[in-house]
Amino acid sequence: MTQEDKSILLKDLCARVPYHPKGHVVNACNGAECDEWLTCATFTMFTNVTNNCRLYLRPIFSMTEEEKEELKQISNDYLDEWENAKTPIERLKLDAKVSYKRAMFYNSHHIDWNNLISKDLAIKVTKENNPYEE
Numbered sequence: 007m008t009q010e011d012k013s014i015l016l017k018d019l020c021a022r023v024p025y026h027p028k029g030h031v032v033n034a035c036n037g038a039e040c041d042e043w044l045t046c047a048t049f050t051m052f053t054n055v056t057n058n059c060r061l062y063l064r065p066i067f068s069m070t071e072e073e074k075e076e077l078k079q080i081s082n083d084y085l086d087e088w089e090n091a092k093t094p095i096e097r098l099k100l101d102a103k104v105s106y107k108r109a110m111f112y113n114s115h116h117i118d119w120n121n122l123i124s125k126d127l128a129i130k131v132t133k134e135n136n137p138y139e140e
Contacts (some may be wrong), residue, residue, distance in 0.1 A: 011127055014120070014127065015059065015060075015061075015122065018120050019059070019061065021109070021113055022113045023045065025113050026043055026044075027043070027061050027062070027116060028041060028042065028043055028137040028138065029041070029060055029062060030059070030062070031058070031059045032058040032059075034058065041062075041137060044059070044061070060127060060128050060129050061122065061128040062116065062128070062129050062131050062138070063116055063117065063118035063128040063129070063131060064116050064117050064118065064130075065118055065123060065130055065131075066112075066119060069115075069117065073115060076111065080104060080108055080111060081104055084100050084104050087100055088100045088101075116138055118130075
């Protein structure tokens with residue numbers, strides 16, 4: 007894993023911590039592999055030792071109809087405010103708020119919105135390997 011890949015993954019992991027992501031971790035020192043819930047302690051280990059860690063994420067196209075509606079509602083919640091904004095700065099602030107809420111939605115649903123799967127930095131969740139099923 008390149009330093010650039012590690013940086014991209016670490017930033018994505020940090021944003022997902024509150025939503026209890028699961029990842030596949032390989033210890034570079036002894037080759038031990040395991041799936042584990044990722045926490046702040048995992049990040050400390052990840053940054054201090056050259057470990058390989060890949061998140062389990064759902065492709066964006068796997069969103070359910072309910073999730074699509076929920077995501078659409080995030081934007082709709084701010085539509086009136088946006089239309090009534092008096093200055094471009096007010097609109098930019100609302101755009102940032104909507105973008106943040108959409109990102110948190112993707113993170114909380116373990117959806118790959120940073121294209122980590124295509125970069126081989128995440129494992130695509132399927133019916134057979136879904137670690138988030140209860």
